[in-house]
Amino acid sequence: MDHNIYSNSSQEKADLRYLIPEDTYYHGHPEVVEWTTKFSSEAEKYEVFKNIHSALQTVDIAKANKVATAWYEFTTFVPTFLSLAVVLTDDPERQHHLIQIAYDELGGQDKQYIHSKLFLEAIEKVNLSYKKDYEIVNIKNILEGLKNTLLNTNSQYGIVGLLLSFEIIAEENIETLFKGLCFDDNCIALLSDTPFFEIHRADETEHIRHSVANFLRFCQSDESKREFMVSFEDGLNFWRKFWNYIAENLNISTK
Ligand SMILES: [Fe+2]
Numbered sequence: 522m523d524h525n526i527y528s529n530s531s532q533e534k535a536d537l538r539y540l541i542p543e544d545t546y547y548h549g550h551p552e553v554v555e556w557t558t559k560f561s562s563e564a565e566k567y568e569v570f571k572n573i574h575s576a577l578q579t580v581d582i583a584k585a586n587k588v589a590t591a592w593y594e595f596t597t598f599v600p601t602f603l604s605l606a607v608v609l610t611d612d613p614e615r616q617h618h619l620i621q622i623a624y625d626e627l628g629g630q631d632k633q634y635i636h637s638k639l640f641l642e643a644i645e646k647v648n649l650s651y652k653k654d655y656e657i658v659n660i661k662n663i664l665e666g667l668k669n670t671l672l673n674t675n676s677q678y679g680i681v682g683l684l685l686s687f688e689i690i691a692e693e694n695i696e697t698l699f700k701g702l703c704f705d706d707n708c709i710a711l712l713s714d715t716p717f718f719e720i721h722r723a724d725e726t727e728h729i730r731h732s733v734a735n736f737l738r739f740c741q742s743d744e745s746k747r748e749f750m751v752s753f754e755d756g757l758n759f760w761r762k763f764w765n766y767i768a769e770n771l772n773i774s775t776k
Contacts, residue, residue: 538727540621546734548726557733560753564689567757570697572768577697580704582649584771588701589644590655591767596637598664600626602687605671606680615677618735619684622728636717643715647708657770660763667759670752678745679752685732686756691725697764 537548546553577584603623610616628634644650674680699718703709712718740749 538724540625540727540731541618543734546730546737548730552737553730553733556736557729560685560689560733563753564686564757567761569690569757569760569764570693573697573701573764573771576768576771577700580701582704583655585647585649585702585704585708586652587655587657587771588698588767589649590651591657591660591770592698592701593637593640593644593651594656594660594664595763596626596640598668599623599636602664602668602671603684605668606684609671609674610680611677615681615735615739618731618738619681621731622684622688625724625728634716634720636720639715639717639720643712643717644702646711646715647702647704649702649704657766659766659770663759663762663766666762667756670755670759674752674755676745676748676752678740678748681732681735681739682749682752683756685736685749686753686760688725688728688732689753690757690760691721691728694760695721695725701767 539547577588580588600623603619603626607616607620607623610619626636628636628638632638641651671680671683674683695718699712702712736749740746
């Protein structure tokens, strides 16, 4: 099979984006499909979005500003967390694979595409902003908690597992965020057209595939798979806490 640097040879797959050249675990590879399904079903058991979906049944501007503020905290945390994972990784080849999403989050080769910056530009379009008054103090603590989980991970495969858990529910994260920011009908078109949502709606599948490929590439023994899963579960517990705190906070009125 002829693999060019950004896609495998199949024409319909040639349009799919790849963070780095991939000659084995391309989109649609049977093992990628099988394990993505397994990890997604595992993630579903955590009911990460149960409370936030009910808290977002109605969204006003105060709720939307809280969601925006919490997500901004998160989006600025992401590259530091992913880079720390690389710092803690002891093998250059694994470092190479693990750094790619951090680089992407920081805009790749173009600083105009730094994701946290794109996020601020997106919320500005609908008159939302990062507001100190809307800060959810516990979000910072929860992010700090995830960082500590990473620092305390004494397995190299655990680091890979924590990073997959960070991505596995990315598509639902983005749609939940979108819902939380749409405080009126005009927001739907305005936000959909922003580079932040266009990029995230198009690229999350590649972040997931890339992370599943890291699992397949680096976690081949039973012991490494077991260590990977322990941290994968830690990451899902983080997500449940993250969205639950936002959900609880949305139901408290803000001055
Ligand atoms: Fe992003």
